[in-house]
Amino acid sequence: MFFNNLQKLLRQNIREYGMYIALFVIMVIFTITTNGLFISSRNISNLMNQTGYIAVLAVGMTLVIVIRHIDLSVGFLAGFLGAVAAIALLFWHLPVTLVIPLVLGLGVIAGLANGFLVAQMKIPSFVASLAGWLIYRGAILLATMGTGSIIISNVVFNAIGNGFIPDIPDIGILPGVHKLTLIIGLITIILFIINAISDRKKKQVYKFEVLSMDMFILQLVFVSALIGYITWVLAGYQGLSWTLVVVLVVVVIYNFITTQTTLGRHIYAVGGNPEAAELSGINVKKVIYLVFGSMGMLAGLSGILFASRLQSATTTAGSLFELDAIAAAYVGGTSAAGGVGKVVGSLIGALVMMSLTSGMNLMGIDISLQYIVRGAVLTAAVIFDVATRNRGK
Amino acid sequence: MSSPLLEMKNITKEFPGVKALDRVSFQVTEGEIHCLVGENGAGKSTLMKVLSGVYPYGEYSGEILFGGEEQKFKSISDSEKAGIGIIYQELALVPEMSVYENLFLGHEIKNGLTIDWNKTIQRATEMLKKVRLDVNPVIKVKDLGAGKQQLVEIAKALSRNVKLLILDEPTSALNEDDIDNLFKLLRDLKNQGVTCILISHKLREVLEIADKVTILRDGQTICTLDAKKGEISENVLIKHMVGREINNIYPKRDHKVIGEVIFEAKNWNAYDPTLGRKILKDINFQVRKGEIVGFAGLMGSGRTELALSIFGNPDGYKINGEIYFKGKEVHFKLPENAIDTGVAYVTEDRKGNGLILIQDIKHNITLANLLAISKRGVINNNAEVKVANEYKNSLNIKTPSVEQKVENLSGGNQQKVSLGKWLFVKPNLLILDEPTRGIDVGAKYEIYTLITKLVHEGMAIMMMSSELSEILGMSDRIYIVSSGKITGELPIKEATQEKIIKLAAG
Numbered sequence: 001m002f003f004n005n006l007q008k009l010l011r012q013n014i015r016e017y018g019m020y021i022a023l024f025v026i027m028v029i030f031t032i033t034t035n036g037l038f039i040s041s042r043n044i045s046n047l048m049n050q051t052g053y054i055a056v057l058a059v060g061m062t063l064v065i066v067i068r069h070i071d072l073s074v075g076f077l078a079g080f081l082g083a084v085a086a087i088a089l090l091f092w093h094l095p096v097t098l099v100i101p102l103v104l105g106l107g108v109i110a111g112l113a114n115g116f117l118v119a120q121m122k123i124p125s126f127v128a129s130l131a132g133w134l135i136y137r138g139a140i141l142l143a144t145m146g147t148g149s150i151i152i153s154n155v156v157f158n159a160i161g162n163g164f165i166p167d168i169p170d171i172g173i174l175p176g177v178h179k180l181t182l183i184i185g186l187i188t189i190i191l192f193i194i195n196a197i198s199d200r201k202k203k204q205v206y207k208f209e210v211l212s213m214d215m216f217i218l219q220l221v222f223v224s225a226l227i228g229y230i231t232w233v234l235a236g237y238q239g240l241s242w243t244l245v246v247v248l249v250v251v252v253i254y255n256f257i258t259t260q261t262t263l264g265r266h267i268y269a270v271g272g273n274p275e276a277a278e279l280s281g282i283n284v285k286k287v288i289y290l291v292f293g294s295m296g297m298l299a300g301l302s303g304i305l306f307a308s309r310l311q312s313a314t315t316t317a318g319s320l321f322e323l324d325a326i327a328a329a330y331v332g333g334t335s336a337a338g339g340v341g342k343v344v345g346s347l348i349g350a351l352v353m354m355s356l357t358s359g360m361n362l363m364g365i366d367i368s369l370q371y372i373v374r375g376a377v378l379t380a381a382v383i384f385d386v387a388t389r390n391r392g393k
Numbered sequence: 394m395s396s397p398l399l400e401m402k403n404i405t406k407e408f409p410g411v412k413a414l415d416r417v418s419f420q421v422t423e424g425e426i427h428c429l430v431g432e433n434g435a436g437k438s439t440l441m442k443v444l445s446g447v448y449p450y451g452e453y454s455g456e457i458l459f460g461g462e463e464q465k466f467k468s469i470s471d472s473e474k475a476g477i478g479i480i481y482q483e484l485a486l487v488p489e490m491s492v493y494e495n496l497f498l499g500h501e502i503k504n505g506l507t508i509d510w511n512k513t514i515q516r517a518t519e520m521l522k523k524v525r526l527d528v529n530p531v532i533k534v535k536d537l538g539a540g541k542q543q544l545v546e547i548a549k550a551l552s553r554n555v556k557l558l559i560l561d562e563p564t565s566a567l568n569e570d571d572i573d574n575l576f577k578l579l580r581d582l583k584n585q586g587v588t589c590i591l592i593s594h595k596l597r598e599v600l601e602i603a604d605k606v607t608i609l610r611d612g613q614t615i616c617t618l619d620a621k622k623g624e625i626s627e628n629v630l631i632k633h634m635v636g637r638e639i640n641n642i643y644p645k646r647d648h649k650v651i652g653e654v655i656f657e658a659k660n661w662n663a664y665d666p667t668l669g670r671k672i673l674k675d676i677n678f679q680v681r682k683g684e685i686v687g688f689a690g691l692m693g694s695g696r697t698e699l700a701l702s703i704f705g706n707p708d709g710y711k712i713n714g715e716i717y718f719k720g721k722e723v724h725f726k727l728p729e730n731a732i733d734t735g736v737a738y739v740t741e742d743r744k745g746n747g748l749i750l751i752q753d754i755k756h757n758i759t760l761a762n763l764l765a766i767s768k769r770g771v772i773n774n775n776a777e778v779k780v781a782n783e784y785k786n787s788l789n790i791k792t793p794s795v796e797q798k799v800e801n802l803s804g805g806n807q808q809k810v811s812l813g814k815w816l817f818v819k820p821n822l823l824i825l826d827e828p829t830r831g832i833d834v835g836a837k838y839e840i841y842t843l844i845t846k847l848v849h850e851g852m853a854i855m856m857m858s859s860e861l862s863e864i865l866g867m868s869d870r871i872y873i874v875s876s877g878k879i880t881g882e883l884p885i886k887e888a889t890q891e892k893i894i895k896l897a898a899g
Contacts (some may be wrong), residue, residue, distance in 0.1 A: 185559065208780055261770045262763040268752065269760055275746035278707045280761040280814070281729035323505065339751050 005215050016390045019332060019348045019381070026352060030359030038359050041237035044230070049161065051354040052243035053078070053305040057325035058332070058346040059254050060298035063291045065329055066271040066339035067116060069125035071292065072298040072322050073132025077110055079318025080136045081300045082307030083143040086150040089157060096156045104300045110136075111296020112289060119288040141315060150313040157379070161309030162237040165245065178239030185231025189224045193258070196220060243305055250298070254343045269293060272339035327374075328353055331381040335389070352377070396461070398423040398588050399444075399557060405440055406448060408831070414453070415612040421557070421605075426579060426589045428599045431609035432634055432861060437592050439458050440609070441559055444474040445479045460556070478550030479559040484542050486549075493517035493533055493626050496549050520548040524578055540571025540793035547578065551587070558582070559590045564598060565693050576602050594691050596630055596898055608633045628891075633811040635861065643866030644838075644845045651869065652682030654720070655853040656703075656736075656822050661714035663702045672698045673712065674878045680822060680853045685844065687868030688857040689893050695877035696857040698743055704738040705731040712882035716821070732761060737820035741827035741857070743804075743879040747811045750800035754792060755781035757799050757812045765817070784813035789839060805836025812843065823847065825855045841867060861890050873897050 011015065030038035037043060057074055064071045077309070085103045088094045110132070117128035144150060152158060167180050174182075196219075203210050211219065234240060258264040269277040270287045278284050302321065307313050332349025334341030356377060360370045406414040414436045421427045429437050435686045443453050446466030457464045459475055464590060466472045469479075486495050496517045501508045517530040526544040535543060543563060549829065550558055553887040564572045579589055579602065593599050606625055608615040615633050618624040620788040656679065663673040672695055680686045688696050702710050707729035715722055718734055731738070740747040748757050759766055766776045781795035788809040792802060799810055808828070815823065828844070831836045848854055858864050864871055871888050873881040873896040881896040 202775060206775070206782075208796070258773055262767050262772060263770060265756065265760065265763055265772065268756075269749055272749035272751050273746065275707075276740075276749055277760075279704070279728050279740060279746055281705075281727070281732040281737075282760075283727065283729060337751070 001157040001213055005212055005318070006218070009211070009215050015385070018384055018388070019345060019352065022381070023348055023352050023355065026349045026355050026359065027328065030355065034359065034362045037362050039233070041233050041235075041357065044233050045237045045241060047351075047354055047358045048234075048247075049241050049243045049309065050358065051282070051350050052161075052247050053302040054321060054328060054354065055247050055347050055350040056250050056298045056305065057302045057321055058328035058341050058350045059250055060295035061322075061325040062329045062332070062334050062341045062343055062346040063254075063258070063267055064125075064295050064336060065326070065336065066289050066336050066341045067267060067287060067289070068271055068274070069291075070129065070326070071111075071114060071125065071132075071295050072129040072296060073110075073114065073136055074129075074302070074325065075318040075321035075323070076133055076136035076140060077107065077296065077299040077318070078303035078306060078321055079313075079316070080143065081107055081110075081301070082303035082317050083140055083150065085157070085304055085307055086152050086313035087143060089152060089154050090150060096154060099157070100304060103304055104297050107296040107298070107300025107303075108293050109296065110299070111293040115289040115294070116294035118292065119285040136318075144313060144315045149315065152307060152311050152313065157304075158308050158311045160242050160246070161305050161307075162311070163242050165240045165242065167239060175245070176235075176236075178235040181231055181235040184240065185227055185235070188231075192223060192227070193220055193278035217237050243309070244362070246301070246305065249303070251343055251347050258343055263290070268339060271341075273293045324353060325350075327378050330385075331378060333385055335385070336382075349381075352381075396423065397421065397458075397741045398460060400456075400458040401440070402458070404440065404443055404453055404457075405452040406443055411795065413612055414443070416455075417609065417614050419607055419611065421588060421590060422619070423588055424583060424586055425604040426583055426591060426602055427602040428441075429590060429592045429609065430594070430596070430599055430606060430630065430634060432859070435609040435634075435756070436480060436612040437609055438561060439612075441479060441561060441590070441592065444472065445469055445477055445559065473553060476554060477559065478561065480543070480546045480550060480561065482562045482565060483507060484546055486534045486542060486545060489533060491531050492521070492528065492537070492545055492861045493530040493535055494521055495545060496530070496552055498549075500553060516552070516587055517548075520824045521545075521551050523551060524548045524583075525574075529697060538571075540567050540574065543567065543571070543575065544578070551582075555587065555592065557588045558583035559592075561592045562594065563591065564593065564595060572598070587608040594898060596627055597896075600625060600627060607809065610634060613752070622713035631891050631894055635894070638887050643840050643863075645846075646845055646867075651684045652851065654679050655682050655718070656680045656855075658703065659714065659715045659716040659717070661699075661702070661712070663698065663710040663712050665698070665708070665710050665814055671756055671877065673702060674880055676714070676877075678872055678879060678882075681857055683848050683851050684869045685848055685854045685867055687864040687871040688855060689861065689864045689871055690857075690859065690874035690897050692859055694874045694897065696859075696874050698877070699874065700738055700826050700855070700857055703731070704736060706727055732818055732820075735819075735821035736824065737761075737815035737822070738824040739815050739826060739828060741830060743807050748799050748807060748814075751798060752794045753798050754785065754790065754802075754810055755795040757810050758784050758795075760816055760818055762818045780817060784810075784817065788813050790841065803832075803836075805832035805839075808832055808836065809839065812840065816847075820852070822846065822853045822855065824855045824857070827859065828856065829858075829863060861893060865890065865894070 009077055027039065057078065061071065062310050081103050084106060085099050088099045088102060089096070101172035114132060118125045128196045165180060167178050171325055200216065210216070258267065266277070266282045266287050269280065270284050274284055303318065306317055329341065329346045330336070331352050332342065332345030332347070332350070334346060353374060356374050357370060360373065397420050401417065401419040404414050404417045417436065417440055419440065431437050442448050444457065446468050449467045450465035457801065459477070464475060487498065493514050497513055502513050502516065504793060505508060514530055521528065521530060524544045524547050526541060528537065528541060534545060536544065545649050547558070563575060567575065583589065591602065603625065605617060606616045608630070618629065658678055660674055661673060661676040662671065665672045676699060688699070690696050701708055702712055705718055705725040706712060707728055717723065723734060744750060749760070755777050759777050763772065767778050767782060778795060784790070785792065785795055790806050790809045790813070794807065799807055802810065829840055844854060856867060865888060869885055871883045871885065871893065872879050873893055875897050
């Protein structure tokens with residue numbers, strides 16, 4: 001009975017669970033091949049921090065792809081804005097609290113410029129953003145021309161990419177474990193369970209189909225165990241990193257906007273059928289501006305995370321970020337045809353891609369093979385997506 | 394007496410919920426111009442799609458004999474090989490390519506591995522002479538007018554040695570001279586032995602050129618008439634096309650509860666910059682509270698353009714004229730302005746620009762009025778489900794749950810979702826564009842009943858339709874639209890099918 005239910009659940013939701021399963025399988029494989037090194041606290045912590053600057057781009061890119069566009073300019077835009085941040089800190093002596101909003105604001109402006117070309121001038125986004133790609137690439141070189149790489153010495157700024165949240169004072173129990181991280185993890189689990197139960201009750205009131213009780217409990221246990229395990233692993237090193245905090249905040253906000261607000265509905269409507277959206281009274285141009293503006297802002301954030309992590313602005317920063325972000329969105333189940341895609345999915349997609357890099361690095365596999373494997377995984381993910389989609393019809 | 398070139402026997406073709414063709418038989422003799430006529434939705438285009446292999450063998454039942462042999466076309470290229478050429482309303486030319494490239498597209502003249510361009514141009518010149526088109530084959534198709542493009546299409550078909558040429562509404566985009574020219578050419582081709590099937594709405598043209606006429610109605614063959622025997626006249630054609638009495642699928646209405654004017658258009662003109670021509674000319678009309686105003690007209694007459702131009706003009710026509718809502722002049726810059734004022738528009742193409750097929754029913758129903766189920770931009774999911782269920786029940790949408798994706802519903806249920814979406818806007822004026830296209834009789838009846846209930850409650854309704862019986866069965870008053878103009882206005886008591894067809898096909 002239990003296994004029948006489980007089988008049915010997996011079969012019906014294979015699309016949704018597919019990438020979680022893929023992530024899980026990849027992690028298990030690397031854990032075995034690296035004798036547990038992959039799953040060590042230090043490596044997982046590192047992995048999360050490396051994923052950060054791609055993950056925030058992937059979140060923005062998801063929405064861009066959902067409304068049937070693309071933005072190739074964001075990689076070098078992130079690199080350029082990272083350089084701007086470094087210059088503002090070092091040469092203009094602006095405080096970090098001013099630099100961050102400045103860079104995010106510049107990102108929004110750059111994004112809106114793309115939005116203007118796409119919505120107003122009706123230029124295909126591929127071309128418009130390819131022009132941006134060239135321009136920002138030149139802009140980075142220009143910004144770093146006099147100095148080469150700009151070393152950032154600001155401690156607060158560098159903590160964004162390298163620091164960890166502080167711990168509560170040691171009270172004697174669990175020495176060497178980051179207790180605030182554990183507490184946050186525990187609260188998250190409790191909130192998740194409360195939320196899931198109330199959601200289930202509401203659905204039952206409307207007589208919607210809900211998971212059978214055993215499957216519901218299994219789901220709760222599984223997700224709780226996952227969150228618990230990850231926080232435990234992270235707590236075993238230095239706790240939650242600031243990067244991870246930033247990424248989670250971005251994902252939570254974007255997930256809320258896309259699933260719970262009228263704006264989110266408008267975005268998916270424009271992606272699902274632009275003509276119908278327009279005839280339904282949705283301002284399609286406004287949606288395009290908003291989505292590209294948000295993409296630009298997240299490019300600024302990505303630039304900050306990357307520059308902070310390297311503690312410097314380099315001449316090649318941001319190179320190929322845009323393609324990593326696009327790949328993460330596709331692996332995460334975003335449809336190239338538009339109208340379909342989840343922010344959380346893209347986060348998982350980014351984790352899958354970064355796990356591959358990290359795991360293969362630990363195994364000492366040559367970079368040439370790494371690219372080939374990542375390409376194969378991307379292809380497999382999209383084939384899986386298309387195949388399960390067609391079966392649904 | 395020559396032998397039949399084409400015989401279609403007992404052709405039946407069904408779409409989900411609709412029988413488009415019901416045991417249709419159709420016979421064309423070699424060397425004649427045979428016109429196929431009927432109202433919209435009578436099955437003309439479907440029949441030609443069966444013949445040309447667009448609906449491959451196996452998707453229909455019945456038998457096709459061409460040149461005396463049974464044919465089982467699996468695709469258009471099969472029927473092309475057999476010698477059947479079809480020219481659609483929307484031309485299938487590549488505008489950015491030259492005339493000669495278009496003529497031999499897919500059948501390039503090769504010299505080993507490469508294309509022999511010199512020979513191609515030489516052959517193209519010959520083909521153009523055959524259709525009496527005096528243009529340089531090197532110029533691009535997009536630089537030719539509609540009439541000349543049509544001739545290029547015909548030349549393209551002739552270059553493939555067609556025995557049977559099918560033209561689907563060839564004159565809808567042409568002016569008088571082009572039409573004369575085309576008909577001369579068709580007579581020429583007839584003398585050279587090319588048989589021709591012509592689908593047309595325009596009765597005058599049919600009378601001018603047809604050797605024989607076959608009339609379809611509601612997916613059935615009504616009769617075939619022969620010009621030589623003097624069987625064809627305008628009255629006979631109209632009688633057979635209309636045929637049926639208006640039956641009782643229209644709910645009974647008293648035409649009395651009509652109130653003040655809700656909507657009025659004065660000297661309304663629209664110019665379409667992409668087509669480069671005027672699409673609406675000096676339109677004047679008004680709609681009253683509690684009134685169903687029918688807008689009758691053939692396909693392409695400008696009804697949909699009229700609806701779009703007053704509903705916030707999403708296609709960006711250049712507009713000249715005034716519209717009044719409840720006596721006050723209004724300017725709708727975007728559809729959202731029209732919706733906010735109290736106008737709703739149910740499109741004719743629910744799949745193309747009406748619904749978001751990949752989303753579920755509840756998302757579609759609330760899309761045009763998210764404000765009503767949200768607070769400060771955050772959607773109340775429970776309220777949304779409640780609203781969706783209300784419309785599911787009141788419109789009798791047949792679905793297990795409102796979380797069903799719209800693409801999985803039948804046409805009738807999709808149309809109900811589309812209606813529900815616009816009723817949730819709570820409009821004063823509801824514009825219905827082909828409200829029952831492609832849906833079965835049962836769902837039609839439900840929709841008519843709903844429309845009747847809505848006008849009783851005081852809504853004003855504009856109903857655009859190319860289905861005459863629907864116009865006559867539902868309207869209080871009828872405007873007839875033809876070539877972007879209103880060519881007549883009839884109160885329901887004076888309206889007859891014959892009068893409307895005359896005004897619409899004029």
